[in-house]
Amino acid sequence: MTSFREPHELHKRRFGRNLGLGLVLAIFVSLVFGLTIVKVSQNPITVTPQAGTAEGN
Amino acid sequence: MTDASFDTQTATGEAQFGDYVALLKPRVMSLVVFTAAVGLLAAPGGVHPFIAFFAVLCIAIGGGASGALNMWYDADIDRVMKRTASRPIPSGRVAPQEALAIGLTLSGFSVIMLGLATNWVAAALLAFTIFFYAVIYTMWLKRWTPQNIVIGGAAGAFPPMIGWAAVTGGVSVESVLMFALTFLWTPPHFWALALFMNADYEKAGVPMLTVTHGRKTTRRHILGYTVLLAVFAVAAAFTGIGGPVYLAVALVTNALFLRGAWIIANRDEGDARADKYRTEKRFFAFSLLYLFLHFGAILAEAALRPWGMGGW
DSSP, X not given: XXXXXXXXXXXXXXXXXXXXXXXXXXHHHHHHHHHHHHHHHHSOOOOXXXXXXXXXX | OOHXXXXXXXXXXXXXXXXXXXXXXXXXXXXXXXXXXXXXXXXSSOOOHHHHHHHHHHHHHHHHHXXXXXXXXXXXXXXXXXXXXXXXXXXXXXXXXXXXXXXXXXXXXXXHHHHHHSOHHHHHHHHHHHHIIIIIIIIIITTTOTTHHHHHHHHHHSHHHHHHHHHHSSOOHHHHHHHHHHHHHHHHHHHHXXXXXXXXXXXXXXXXXXXXXXXXXHHHHHHHHHHHHHHHHHHGGGSTTOOHHHHHHHHHHHHXXXXXXXXXHTOOHHHHHHTTTHHHHHHHHHHHXXXXXXXXXXXXXXXXXXXXXXXX
């Protein structure tokens, strides 16, 4: 069985850019989420009841 | 992939996050953000503030992507010029293939996201801008003709037009005039820089007008384009984006810019060398203020409109 290894020097060296990329991805997700909310609230999805269903009730 | 292969890849120097940001030419991006935002805010109609922010961000990232593609293709020239030798690729911090991948990915992302957020006319204009800067300017005109920056300047002139299209879904006289403002401003701005940075371009073999036709011709060209620019800049005052504030700004700044261009055109090269190109440097610095004031005035007219004061 192998145990957990010490973090490679490479991981320490690239910490800054990995953190930056992580932040960029998080911001991108928030922007797409925000855009979706704005788009949906501007053009609300309207569901028209089907004739058959209305009669059945 | 082994750790050993990672090490050989990074032997030339480790790229930090800031190096990838530098690929997007943040200083150029700030001009793109400002002019695109003005185009968007001056357009009739208006959009939701979040969509406006998102659209300007997409335009900025599209501009940045074309900057990365430019750095990928121009790495050989950048290596020679003092001004650009410390850029991420010539300094060895970012591999050329990485810059190409980032440029292409961000280009696709920015165009598609702008299309989804606003409309496909704006997205098509952004795609054309990226293509124009990366292919027409960088790969073709820059190394071929001394008129490179005249035509290449069009790429920097599109952002207000894209911002306008993001709201209206089309192109109009006003957006074309905003385009003309930056397009005609670019030659005097860059040729003034070339007058006192000549050695750099000469060394790289870029056919700058100063190198191919000499300084006297460049000085005359600066005046010629400044006269043309003044006509279009003042004409914009009488359209939907203009008004008394814009007219006042345009009259004063164009008079000063014309005066500077006239002095540069009639200046002896010996005098310029004697005072270390002081006039040219001042003209270059003023050109930045010139563009900022024009777009600032367009923004002011748009901001005053809700109170019944902007425009005629």
